[in-house]
Amino acid sequence: MLITNIKALIGLHLKDTLVLRGNNLDHLPILENAWLLIEDGLIKDFGKMDSIPSHISNLSSHISAEGRYIFPSWCDSHTHIVFAASREEEFAMKIQGKSYEEIAAAGGGILNSANKLQKASEDELFESASLRLKQMILQGTGAVEIKSGYGLTTQSEIKMLRVIRRLKDQFPIPIKATFLAAHAYPAEFKNNHQGYIDLIINEMLPQIAEEKLADYIDVFCEKGFFSVEETDQVLKAGAKYGLKPKVHANQLSVSGAVEVSVQNSAISVDHLEESNEETIRTLRNADTIVTLLPSCSFYLGIPFADAKNFIKANLPVALATDYNPGSTPSGNMNFVVSLACIKMKMFPEQAINAATLNGAAAMEMSEDYGSIAVGKKANLFITKPMPSIAYLPYSFGEMQIETVILNGEIYNG
Numbered sequence: 376m377l378i379t380n381i382k383a384l385i386g387l388h389l390k391d392t393l394v395l396r397g398n399n400l401d402h403l404p405i406l407e408n409a410w411l412l413i414e415d416g417l418i419k420d421f422g423k424m425d426s427i428p429s430h431i432s433n434l435s436s437h438i439s440a441e442g443r444y445i446f447p448s449w450c451d452s453h454t455h456i457v458f459a460a461s462r463e464e465e466f467a468m469k470i471q472g473k474s475y476e477e478i479a480a481a482g483g484g485i486l487n488s489a490n491k492l493q494k495a496s497e498d499e500l501f502e503s504a505s506l507r508l509k510q511m512i513l514q515g516t517g518a519v520e521i522k523s524g525y526g527l528t529t530q531s532e533i534k535m536l537r538v539i540r541r542l543k544d545q546f547p548i549p550i551k552a553t554f555l556a557a558h559a560y561p562a563e564f565k566n567n568h569q570g571y572i573d574l575i576i577n578e579m580l581p582q583i584a585e586e587k588l589a590d591y592i593d594v595f596c597e598k599g600f601f602s603v604e605e606t607d608q609v610l611k612a613g614a615k616y617g618l619k620p621k622v623h624a625n626q627l628s629v630s631g632a633v634e635v636s637v638q639n640s641a642i643s644v645d646h647l648e649e650s651n652e653e654t655i656r657t658l659r660n661a662d663t664i665v666t667l668l669p670s671c672s673f674y675l676g677i678p679f680a681d682a683k684n685f686i687k688a689n690l691p692v693a694l695a696t697d698y699n700p701g702s703t704p705s706g707n708m709n710f711v712v713s714l715a716c717i718k719m720k721m722f723p724e725q726a727i728n729a730a731t732l733n734g735a736a737a738m739e740m741s742e743d744y745g746s747i748a749v750g751k752k753a754n755l756f757i758t759k760p761m762p763s764i765a766y767l768p769y770s771f772g773e774m775q776i777e778t779v780i781l782n783g784e785i786y787n788g
């Protein structure tokens with residue numbers, strides 16, 4: 376596939392640039408008035424229109440992208456898209472002023488989703504998750520991480536992870552699976568935390584490892600959920616099976632979650648709506664990626680993470696949706712990028728880098744995804760005609776994507 380007359384190619388980081396820390400996020404390399412050649416699903420070459428080689432310009436099948444930009448696909452490194460039912464009843468409670476913790480304590484929240492998921496069949500879950508994923512891809516997402524964590528029994532956690540494996544097999548984008556049984560304590564373990572942790576460690580993990588169902592392990596480390604010590608136990612048990620941590624940290628309070636995650640060599644710490652100087656000091660000496668989820672803050676009405684401070688401290692910031700039925704019923708990365716600019720005061724270049732290359736890094740796939748470089752996978756999108764790059768986050772809630780290309784082929788859903 377040859378694409379010509381491209382207004383600009385965006386995100387031309389060198390292939391060996393795998394993550395962007397601090398000020399490096401400011402720089403979004405572009406090439407104006409460009410052509411792009413894709414072969415065998417990979418980016419084969421690109422250049423300026425005024426120096427297009429004749430053997431390329433003579434290729435018969437090509438798309439003209441006049442006035443349009445080409446971006447690397449969004450890389451959404453934090454989602455919970457396998458769930459049985461939406462939770463609009465909690466929406467009304469939120470509007471009345473109930474907090475996330477109050478709703479959970481009243482029988483809503485994660486346990487509500489777990490109840491419903493336990494009753495759903497693998498096929499039903501696969502069908503509904505497929506619809507969500509299709510929609511996300513049409514909104515520009517070309518790589519995704521998906522968590523379990525609404526099963527909370529051995530059977531249902533495995534059911535969720537098998538659904539994720541089917542999605543991996545059937546969708547044309549790379550998917551990473553994260554095991555999140557430590558998402559909430561089931562009611563029967565409310566007063567027996569160690570009993571549930573033992574179940575995770577001695578029963579769930581061995582079976583999941585045996586079937587190779589997970590790439591990562593996650594814990595919701597938070598007051599009322601999993602303590603720092605409990606998180607440490609689960610992460611260490613996961614490490615025995617080669618599962619690296621990606622941790623829900625500091626969503627509602629500064630809890631020591633970041634510290635325990637870094638001690639366990641976490642790939643990422645996610646949320647961080649609450650943080651302090653200690654959090655930043657801990658992260659400064661680590662490779663752990665800071666994944667921010669602004670649409671969760673938007674929906675729950677909790678503080679937005681202090682992205683500017685993290686960037687100032689030279690940390691690698693990524694952006695993801697957190698798509699789930701409780702705190703973020705949206706998988707739209709365009710909106711995440713808009714919110715990052717509007718509410719967290721990230722510049723468009725920073726937000727785009729954080730939602731592409733650093734998102735890929737938070738799934739350990741930035742060698743192949745997240746930027747436009749020769750030899751990388753051709754997962755891209757072509758915008759509608761736009762006046763500038765900043766127009767994409769500026770025009771929040773509007774759809775600026777016209778064509779999605781995955782593995783070098785147009786994707787129509």
Ligand SMILES: N=CN[C@@H](CCC(=O)O)C(=O)O
Pocket residue numbers: 484485488595623626671697699700701702703
């Ligand atoms: N905080 C924990 N997990 C999800 C919400 C899960 C739910 O409410 O169902 C999150 O990342 O926001």
Ligand SMILES: [Zn+2]
Pocket residue numbers: 453454455623697699
């Ligand atoms: Zn989450």
